[in-house]
Amino acid sequence: MNKKILLLNILLFYALHLVAQAGTGIYTFLDLPASAHLAAMGGTNVSLSDQDINFAFTNPALLSSETNKNLGLNYTNYLAGISFGSAIYGYNSNDYNYWAFGIRYVNYGQFQETTPENQIIGTFSAQDYVFNLIYARPLNEKWNIGVAFQPIYSHYENYSSLGLSANVGIHFHDENSLFDAGLVAKNIGSQITSYDAVGGTQTREPLPFEIDLGITKKFEHAPLQLTITATNLQRWNLNFQDNNSLAASNIATTNFGNMMFRHFVFAVDLLPSNNFYLSFAYNDRRAEEMAITNTRSLSGFSGGFGLNISHVHVGFAVAEYQVGILTYHFSLTTHLSDFGIK
Numbered sequence: 001m002n003k004k005i006l007l008l009n010i011l012l013f014y015a016l017h018l019v020a021q022a023g024t025g026i027y028t029f030l031d032l033p034a035s036a037h038l039a040a041m042g043g044t045n046v047s048l049s050d051q052d053i054n055f056a057f058t059n060p061a062l063l064s065s066e067t068n069k070n071l072g073l074n075y076t077n078y079l080a081g082i083s084f085g086s087a088i089y090g091y092n093s094n095d096y097n098y099w100a101f102g103i104r105y106v107n108y109g110q111f112q113e114t115t116p117e118n119q120i121i122g123t124f125s126a127q128d129y130v131f132n133l134i135y136a137r138p139l140n141e142k143w144n145i146g147v148a149f150q151p152i153y154s155h156y157e158n159y160s161s162l163g164l165s166a167n168v169g170i171h172f173h174d175e176n177s178l179f180d181a182g183l184v185a186k187n188i189g190s191q192i193t194s195y196d197a198v199g200g201t202q203t204r205e206p207l208p209f210e211i212d213l214g215i216t217k218k219f220e221h222a223p224l225q226l227t228i229t230a231t232n233l234q235r236w237n238l239n240f241q242d243n244n245s246l247a248a249s250n251i252a253t254t255n256f257g258n259m260m261f262r263h264f265v266f267a268v269d270l271l272p273s274n275n276f277y278l279s280f281a282y283n284d285r286r287a288e289e290m291a292i293t294n295t296r297s298l299s300g301f302s303g304g305f306g307l308n309i310s311h312v313h314v315g316f317a318v319a320e321y322q323v324g325i326l327t328y329h330f331s332l333t334t335h336l337s338d339f340g341i342k
Helices: 002-014 038-041 053-057 195-199 256-261 284-289
Strands: 069-077 083-093 099-114 120-138 143-156 159-174 179-194 210-218 225-231 266-275 276-283 301-309 312-322 323-335
Touching: 038 053, 038 276, 038 301, 038 312, 053 069, 053 083, 053 099, 053 120, 053 143, 053 323, 099 143, 159 195, 276 284
Parallel strands: none
Antiparallel strands: 069 083, 069 323, 083 099, 099 120, 120 143, 143 159, 159 179, 179 210, 210 225, 225 266, 266 276, 276 301, 301 312, 312 323
């Protein structure tokens, strides 16, 4: 019991540490959805408990006995030639120690390098990487706790930056009531070296620290489950620059109810069988920030599906991160034990 209290105190400390941060900062690619199912569910989920190891990217406490020898591969064709993806593998050393090793990347493509006179003198590239060492263990039959250590490397042309972050999470699962809940403090850490370190004086920027809380309820007599995720609990004000104004200083304001709604992501999974799901979600903050007057848009909405094919789970999702342009997410996950790998 003393060990459990100590672990909970550590979690609480990390959840409250850096609570005064604004919620935005450097390495914002850390908030991109790591898999097709996560993208279909509005971009994040910290509470859903199933065999999908990719969810450990958002809540390390979602590692379990079912993620042992689980391999996940993900790819997204993003915007303007940008792509990102991830890979993750789970390994349980025993019944109480769950591990996962992963990597996420963003490739921004090739750019032309020019002189001030617009003479092309070559090309350069830009990439972001984050490596993941994830550990979780059960506190009892209903509670899991987990932590993810995340070294970060970012390289743009001749400029590079190093950072170190951590995600700390806790998860509750009640099999009898088909109810799950999760709490996560994400992106705890700092930038170690900044992009301007070459000049001698570094200007370090904060990481996009965030606290998320989610609940998932599966219905016993209906093939569906509902998820509500409350995001950015460390910061109430989510005002943004008004896209309908040319004035850079014109910041949109909203009332109490609208602001509260912007913190929530609503998702539903339809589960007609154990081998197939359909997901739909609505992210109000994304919809509000991408709204353009007199322009119809699907921004804020996302959806996707997953199915099992010969021991391989295939996932697909579509979302709109730029008005008028759809982004497609692809995932492959499998249990290597299904292929006789011990």
